[in-house]
Amino acid sequence: MTRIRAGGRESSENTTTRRRILQHGGVGLTGAVGFVGSGRTVTTGTTPNAEPQPRVEPTQERVADQPLIDIHTHLIPDETLDREPLDADELVSWMDTHGIDRAVVLALDSPESYPVQAPSWWILEQVASYPDRLIPFCTVDPRTLVYEDDFGAVTDLLERYIDQGARGFGELKVGLPIDDSRLETLYELCADHGLPILFHTDEKAMLDEVGLPRLEEMLASYPAVDFIAHAHAWWAHISADVSWDDRGEYPSGPIEPGGQVPELLDTYDNIYGDISGISGWNALTRDEAYAQDFLEDHHGQLLFGTDYLHPDQETPQVTLFDRFDLPTDAWADIRYRNAASLLR
Numbered sequence: 345m346t347r348i349r350a351g352g353r354e355s356s357e358n359t360t361t362r363r364r365i366l367q368h369g370g371v372g373l374t375g376a377v378g379f380v381g382s383g384r385t386v387t388t389g390t391t392p393n394a395e396p397q398p399r400v401e402p403t404q405e406r407v408a409d410q411p412l413i414d415i416h417t418h419l420i421p422d423e424t425l426d427r428e429p430l431d432a433d434e435l436v437s438w439m440d441t442h443g444i445d446r447a448v449v450l451a452l453d454s455p456e457s458y459p460v461q462a463p464s465w466w467i468l469e470q471v472a473s474y475p476d477r478l479i480p481f482c483t484v485d486p487r488t489l490v491y492e493d494d495f496g497a498v499t500d501l502l503e504r505y506i507d508q509g510a511r512g513f514g515e516l517k518v519g520l521p522i523d524d525s526r527l528e529t530l531y532e533l534c535a536d537h538g539l540p541i542l543f544h545t546d547e548k549a550m551l552d553e554v555g556l557p558r559l560e561e562m563l564a565s566y567p568a569v570d571f572i573a574h575a576h577a578w579w580a581h582i583s584a585d586v587s588w589d590d591r592g593e594y595p596s597g598p599i600e601p602g603g604q605v606p607e608l609l610d611t612y613d614n615i616y617g618d619i620s621g622i623s624g625w626n627a628l629t630r631d632e633a634y635a636q637d638f639l640e641d642h643h644g645q646l647l648f649g650t651d652y653l654h655p656d657q658e659t660p661q662v663t664l665f666d667r668f669d670l671p672t673d674a675w676a677d678i679r680y681r682n683a684a685s686l687l688r
Contacts, residue, residue: 403671403672404665404666406672407672407675407679408443408665410672410676410680411446411679411680412443412445412648412679412680413444413445413446413448413647413648413679413680413683413684413687414439414444414446414447414448414620414648414650414652415448415542415572415618415620415647415648415683416448416450416515416542416574416618416620416621416647416650416651416652417435417447417448417449417450417649417650417651417652417653418430418449418450418452418462418515418651418652418653419432419435419449419462419466419467419470419471420458420460420653420654421460421462421466422460423460424458424459424460425459427653427654428654428655429654430653430654430655431470432470432471432473432474432478434655435447435449435478435652436474436477436478438652438655439477442659442662443662445477446476446477446478446479447477447479447652448511448512448542448683448687449467449470449471449478449479449480449481450467450481450483450514450515450542451463451464451466451467451480451481451482451483451514452483452515453484453485454483454517454518454549455519456517456518456519456548456549457515457517457518457544457549458653464480464482464483464505464510467480467482468480468482468505468508468509468510471509472509475509479512479687480508480509480510480511481510481511481512481513481514481515481542482502482506482510482512482513483513483514483515483516484498484501485518486498486520486524486526486527486529486530487518487520487526489501498529498530498533499533502533502537503537506537506539510539511539511687512539512540512541512542512686512687513534513539513540513541513542514540514541514542514543515542515544515574516530516541516542516543516544516550517543517544517549517550518549518550519549520549520550520551521550521551521552522543522545522550522551522552522558522559522562523558523561523562528562528565531565531566531569532566534569535568535569538688540569540570540571540572540616540686540687541569541570541571541572542572542574542618543571543572543573543574544574544575545559545573545574545575545578546575546576546577547576547577547589547591547592550577552577552591554586554587554588554590555581555586556577556578556581556604556608559573559608559615560608560612563608563612563614563615564612566614567614568614570614570615570616570686571615571616572616572618572647572686573605573615573616573617574620574621574623574624574649574651575621575623576590576592576593576594576623577590577591577592578605578617578623579605579617579623579624579626579627580593580595580623580627581603581604581605582603582605582606582627582638583599583600583603584600584601584602584603584604585600586603586604594622594623594626595626595630596626596630597630597631598630598631598634599631599634599635601634605617605627606638606641606642609642609645610642613645615645616645616646616647616682616686617642617645617646617647618647618649619646619647619648619649619661619664619678620649620650620651621649621650621651624649624651624661625660628668629660632667632668635668636669639668639670639674639678640674643670643675643678644677644682645682646678646682647678647682647683647686648661648664648678648679648680648683649661650662664678665679
């Protein structure tokens with residue numbers, strides 16, 4: 345499969361992607377071989393004198409025993425929209441209930457992101473009690489900063505967040521076109537610091553046209569940045585028949601092949617799909633026959649996520665592994681290997 349890099353050209357610098365490396369063994373998020381989760385350890389490789397296993401477990405059992413990383417959760421400091429706040433203790437308890445080993449906790453720094461903001465500094469403080477379970481991301485709203493010629497102000501802020509443990513950038517949900525020059529400053533800085541960017545695109549934030557031409561230009565322009573796509577305007581494009589209004593809706597009915605989501609996943613190796621939220625689940629369940637093939641074809645660039653942000657929230661993504669039938673190796677990509685490669 346040809347992968348397009350900057351300017352639409354095939355890259356010859358490194359033909360071995362992180363995904364291919366991880367197929368030969370998972371690297372834990374601490375940098376050591378193996379993955380330690382909530383009460384279980386998964387290691388890679390074989391022990392020379394290990395006894396052979398007496399039986400092969402059924403596929404469903406083997407999948408359930410794999411680590412599970414949720415790429416998209418939140419902590420919320422105050423009640424809003426008739427929803428109770430969510431703290432770190434409650435989030436980890438919910439994770440235990442659903443067999444989720446680790447979760448990325450996203451910051452909400454922009455007014456478009458949520459009625460109650462969860463700023464980066466607060467997220468970093470809240471997750472500190474669970475360093476083995478919760479993985480903080482940070483954000484910066486470019487409209488609140490005065491950039492210097494050398495990006496000094498935002499660079500200092502971002503580096504301070506990284507020093508405090510931030511492993512990625514997001515949720516980037518700001519009311520600007522996705523190719524706004526102020527956002528491009530952030531893309532450059534994330535490239536410099538090796539931070540993946542999880543962004544929310546709909547009719548109000550990270551704006552794009554039908555067909556996602558602005559996003560494609562950013563993928564080609566910033567090949568060193570791993571973009572994680574989330575929400576309505578991304579997942580509507582799993583189908584070829586997208587309308588202007590679909591950027592903020594949950595389209596229904598059979599999927600028309602030829603959508604921009606599979607096209608971008610086929611073409612660029614720096615874009616991933618976050619299946620969290622209603623938008624992600626809708627994309628997978630509106631046409632399950634199509635979704636089965638989609639998961640089989642693109643498991644190397646899909647990430648399990650829920651968008652959990654308040655107590656008692658329904659998160660149908662936890663039923664994903666019973667609803668579709670994939671080889672255990674493909675499930676491993678979606679459950680943890682793709683996330684582990686991004687959170688290096």
